[in-house]
Amino acid sequence: SQKIEQNSEALNIQEGKTATLTCNYTNYSPAYLQWYRQDPGRGPVFLLLIRENEKEKRKERLKVTFDTTLKQSLFHITASQPADSATYLCALDMMDSSYKLIFGSGTRLLVRP
């Protein structure tokens, strides 16, 4: 069955450093992959979408890579700030043209001032 893995341990980094989060998947060939941010007590907020034919996508301080051979996406936040502290979820389409998403369990990022 389809499986998405994100590091369950919190990532704790110093302000100004680059945070790198990983999303791995198996038994799967998604057409696209998305990253969302979720703050406590709130719903997820969309950040970036990358398609299977794209290697990299950037938005301000955010960068996402998508390696369909390794079945992995990396999510980078450069020049991290304490305000970037949140849980980051990756999500993949269900490959059945239904627009449904499967979410990973998320990685909590803590940026120390």
Add this chain to the structure above:
Amino acid sequence: SAVISQKPSRDICQRGTSLTIQCQVDSQVTMMFWYRQQPGQSLTLIATANQGSEATYESGFVIDKFPISRPNLTFSTLTVSNMSPEDSSIYLCSVELNYPPYNEQFFGPGTRLTVL
């Protein structure tokens, strides 16, 4: 983008009772989704509620337990029926817009349900 509100924001209920959660969107959308997020876990899709058709449920979720209504393009309800403590969770609705950008989902703030 879309702005989504949910009611109630939280509730504490007794086992055996039912709770109806409302989801209101500020624009007309065809595709709406209901998710459950248990403490410390990721989102699990309960069902897809597209206007004009019956809701389609994911494996492990049934209509008798989670009946859904979708009377128009801006509103939906999810009922959690005959609740047990295992139903304690955050319930979220989301939508995908009828116009670009496609594939992104916009989420409501969630309804935190505690069943005693």
